[in-house]
Amino acid sequence: MKIAAVVILYHPTDSSVANIKSYCDEVDKVYIFDNTRNGSLIKNELQYLPNVDYRCMGKNLGLPKVLNEASQLAIREGFDWLLTMDQDSTFLEASIKKYKDCFDHFENKETVAMFGTSNERAVTSSTVECAFEENVCLMTSGTLLNLRLFNKIGNFDEALFIDCVDHDYCIRSILAGYRTIRFSNIFLLHELGHSVYAASIKSLFLIKKNKEVHSPIRLYYMVRNMLYLTKKFEESKIPAVRQLKKDVFSRVKIALLYSRKTIAILKYVKMAYKDFEAGKMGKMTLASHR
Numbered sequence: 001m002k003i004a005a006v007v008i009l010y011h012p013t014d015s016s017v018a019n020i021k022s023y024c025d026e027v028d029k030v031y032i033f034d035n036t037r038n039g040s041l042i043k044n045e046l047q048y049l050p051n052v053d054y055r056c057m058g059k060n061l062g063l064p065k066v067l068n069e070a071s072q073l074a075i076r077e078g079f080d081w082l083l084t085m086d087q088d089s090t091f092l093e094a095s096i097k098k099y100k101d102c103f104d105h106f107e108n109k110e111t112v113a114m115f116g117t118s119n120e121r122a123v124t125s126s127t128v129e130c131a132f133e134e135n136v137c138l139m140t141s142g143t144l145l146n147l148r149l150f151n152k153i154g155n156f157d158e159a160l161f162i163d164c165v166d167h168d169y170c171i172r173s174i175l176a177g178y179r180t181i182r183f184s185n186i187f188l189l190h191e192l193g194h195s196v197y198a199a200s201i202k203s204l205f206l207i208k209k210n211k212e213v214h215s216p217i218r219l220y221y222m223v224r225n226m227l228y229l230t231k232k233f234e235e236s237k238i239p240a241v242r243q244l245k246k247d248v249f250s251r252v253k254i255a256l257l258y259s260r261k262t263i264a265i266l267k268y269v270k271m272a273y274k275d276f277e278a279g280k281m282g283k284m285t286l287a288s289h290r
Contacts, residue, residue, distance in 0.1 A: 064156035
């Protein structure tokens with residue numbers, strides 16, 4: 001069974017090289033799609049990694065478009081599964097080896113559209129057993145995508161550009177009758193947002209807490225795409241959509257309380273609603289809001 005990996009870069013740092021090295025020896029090939037204009041500064045170092053196919057896209061094409069291209073490329077080159085990774089995600093050596101072991105010994109893999117991992121910063125190693133659960137939404141990074149089912153389920157939705165791409169594919173997989181499995185004992189180190197240690201108005205700015213906050217532009221995509229998926233799957237009444245709405249509103253609330261960018265956040269959230277209502281999807285352009 002042949003496994004490839006794909007990682008999509010956008011202005012990566014030197015740490016991205018180390019992240020890719022954490023799994024490149026465990027797969028048969030690594031597709032690197034660079035969405036940075038003219039390619040990243042680390043591209044020469046990346047090209048010397050084993051089994052790497054580096055491609056500079058010349059502009060930011062977003063996630064779903066590149067994932068679709070990578071999936072079809074991997075299918076044409078005879079791969080069965082595709083490990084999808086973010087540039088800021090990394091595996092500990094014990095975790096990636098355990099992931100492969102759990103995957104190899106999982107029965108009836110042909111019924112599984114995606115396998116995924118857990119995201120726990122505090123954990124430094126995987127447990128012994130292969131614990132798994134049916135999970136309605138797997139994060140894109142660290143996911144093993146079943147390429148034999150890809151064309152049956154359909155492409156990643158390019159209207160989303162970034163954010164909620166994983167929710168959409170998982171929901172469509174489940175509605176098509178396939179499983180999405182999360183190994184709860186396999187841990188991926190992954191940056192969800194920007195870490196801050198700050199106080200909020202709720203504590204009169206007296207008590208500081210560690211929080212993950214997102215930029216205003218990232219919150220724009222989260223809100224707009226959440227509204228899009230709510231409408232897209234409104235007839236299915238799948239619980240994942242309600243959970244997505246709850247999660248997005250929670251992230252907006254945390255950013256408002258802890259990021260010190262209240263005006264910008266409110267501006268971009270308003271833009272998200274306006275663009276959704278106008279049917280403007282894909283990459284957001286500030287020019288359309290002037």
